[in-house]
Amino acid sequence: MPRRVLTEEQMRQxxxxxxxVQDECRIWAGAVDSWGQPxxxxxxxxxxxxxxxxxxxxxxxxxxxxxxxxxxxRRCLAPEHQRYGTMKEMCRAMKRRGVYxxxxxxxxxxxxxxxxxxxxxxxxxxxxLRLLSExxxxxxxxxxxxxxxxxxxxxxxxxxxxxxxxxxxxxxGR
Numbered sequence: 001m002p003r004r005v006l007t008e009e010q011m012r013q014x015x016x017x018x019x020x021v022q023d024e025c026r027i028w029a030g031a032v033d034s035w036g037q038p039x040x041x042x043x044x045x046x047x048x049x050x051x052x053x054x055x056x057x058x059x060x061x062x063x064x065x066x067x068x069x070x071x072x073x074r075r076c077l078a079p080e081h082q083r084y085g086t087m088k089e090m091c092r093a094m095k096r097r098g099v100y101x102x103x104x105x106x107x108x109x110x111x112x113x114x115x116x117x118x119x120x121x122x123x124x125x126x127x128x129l130r131l132l133s134e135x136x137x138x139x140x141x142x143x144x145x146x147x148x149x150x151x152x153x154x155x156x157x158x159x160x161x162x163x164x165x166x167x168x169x170x171x172x173g174r
Contacts, residue, residue, distance in 0.1 A: 012053070108122075122159055
């Protein structure tokens with residue numbers, strides 16, 4: 001006996017009902033892919049549930065556009081949380097939400113993440129700047145930390161990117 005295929009209206013209704021309500025989100029109760037994105041089988045094909053829902057609701061008209069949620073939960077299928085657009089639009093929305101960091105904030109997070117394994121970690125920044133202000137050369141500082149003298153200059157450049165200043169502003173007022 002052949003399988004009964006749901007109509008577009010039935011599929012739209014099923015996508016909206018196969019969820020559990022959590023706060024204002026409608027969390028998908030079905031299968032997810034390896035990225036945590038809701039997936040559904042319909043008419044013998046696998047679809048991303050958010051994209052299919054957008055198409056069935058008439059919100060997703062351009063097939064090249066991406067789908068994302070304004071609430072941040074990948075499994076959310078609430079139509080009011082769905083956003084569709086280009087990669088650039090998605091990245092801007094994610095950045096506004098604080099998902100993507102850039103600039104000095106990203107540099108600082110990166111420097112702090114590398115600090116435990118760095119030859120000259122950002123945690124040593126104040127000490128190195130104090131030594132420089134006392135007249136120590138890059139070579140003397142490098143010997144103290146058992147690194148090549150060029151590593152001192154690279155660390156100073158990296159710290160300046162991360163903090164926005166090569167000078168330790170915390171030391172000025174003391």
